[in-house]
Amino acid sequence: MRNWRHSTAALAAILLLPLSAQAAGLLGPSALRARHTALAPQLAQNPFGGPLVLQSEESARRVDGEVFAVIDHPHAAVAKALSDPAQWCEILILHLNTKYCRSHDAAGATRVDVRVGKKHPQAVHAATLLSFRWQPPQVRQDYVSVQMDAAEGPYDTSDYRLIAEAVPMDGGKTLLHMGYAFSYGGASSMAMTLYLNTIGRDKVGFTRAGADYVGGMRGVAERNTMRYYMAIDAYLDSLVSPPGQQLEHRLRGWFDATERFPRQLREVDRDGYLRMKRQEVERQVRAS
Template identity: 70%
Template sequence: MNRLFLCASLALALLLPVASHAAGALGPAGLRSHHSAIGAQLANNSFGGPLVLQSEEVSRRVDGDVYAVLEHPFPAVAAALKDPGQWCEILILHLNTKFCRRSEEQGATRVEVRVGKKQPQSVQAASLLAFTWRPPRMQSDYVAVQMDAADGPYDTRDYRLLAEAIPLEGGRTFLHMGYALSYGGASDFAMQLYLGTIGRDKVGFTRIKAPRADDDGFVGGMRGVVERNTMRYYLAIDAYLDSLSAPAGQQLEKRLQAWFDATEKYPRQLHEVAREDYLQMKRSEVQRQSVAR
């Protein structure tokens, strides 16, 4: 029985990042206002770049937002974000994403994501999250996309993943990526078991107390899970966009290398596997995903 609960808790910990996404889009005016409001934080933070990561945990609800300035022009960002197929190329960079595809069902577009272990795993053994893709909102100076899933595994529900962006001066783009999910008692129990065992040393990026000899003060628990994976998905978007400047045959390797290098800048939070293990696994998973199209 203990082994069963542990397996469930591990699976839930892997699933939460993919499925937890944002409270709602701000819209073009709101996004411009927010960019101005957090200007000081974008210029001075612990990430070494223009990034603000926020999270909130309430009763059986997890919400998070990442705001970042991308060194990529708005047209390129908008073209990538509005295409569910390109989202699959982004999502597959994450360690726990085993497979992703766009599908059409009864006139609706879905983004089907399989998530699982940080090691090689069959598609069938990974858990399915089927997101309904909403038509993107496109303007000359704004793009917004959203995916929703009503239900998920391990007593989770009301998934939302969104991203919106506006152009900035100098060929840059301001990005907001948001996430949210609700979870029930079974999910809560499984997550607490995970965080009390092999996940006890996992932390996020927000420092909630002064460091001590035995405690660096970073947030843990569910907020830590969300913060780690919010950062992973932001880095995936950035790595994907950066790879588009390379010749087509070199783009995959460039984005895989860039994503791993970026995560290694935050080893306390994000280091999980050796470089070559990650690269070999992802090359295989991307090939599997391409063949299945």
């Protein structure tokens, strides 16, 4: 029983890229601005306390989820951070399930290797590897886009995709669109169903469904989409601090952001998160 619980929890961690391979496509600058206009009412009034829209949809072996947000950071700073694979590793490590991240060149291409696992301290070799191929980003004064792809994943998953794009807005703000994608087969579907019916049965997302919030795979998608949006925002926030204080700034900022939604996002206590992440970041720096 214990091994089963660990394997299903590990699968839940692997599915932190919670969409199908058909979703999470880059829109481009014109379509992204058009989407901003279409979403204006939702950006102005939503349950998140700021200009943010979280969208998700569930179908057979497919869960789509993406976030659109107007963030209080100038486009130049956003473009500089998102177009650098090394800085992405500093973003990704903020997530509870990310145990390690490294960008490197291999066979003429840049790769971003991410180890994902438990929400508690874990050896790097015990966490599961997702190796993303970093696509050359588009970086312009009026637009930035980034895409990473991984053909294979664990537990019968494949075709992973991570995208982020942004355009400048008035007042030194930036419109950010981010999304994730993966395909999954029967084995991963069965294991995730077991997890969501047992130790994950009380977990919910953010979209209202009747008297409560959505659960299941759609809830998984929404929780992790929010966690990664918060990681990007916390990282950008931290850049105003002196270099020696940036890590603590972003760790505390990410945790505090998740605590605004305890039912959806609370997993560990503050001291446990900070202690674990300090150790994981130190391990990541030593290995770079």
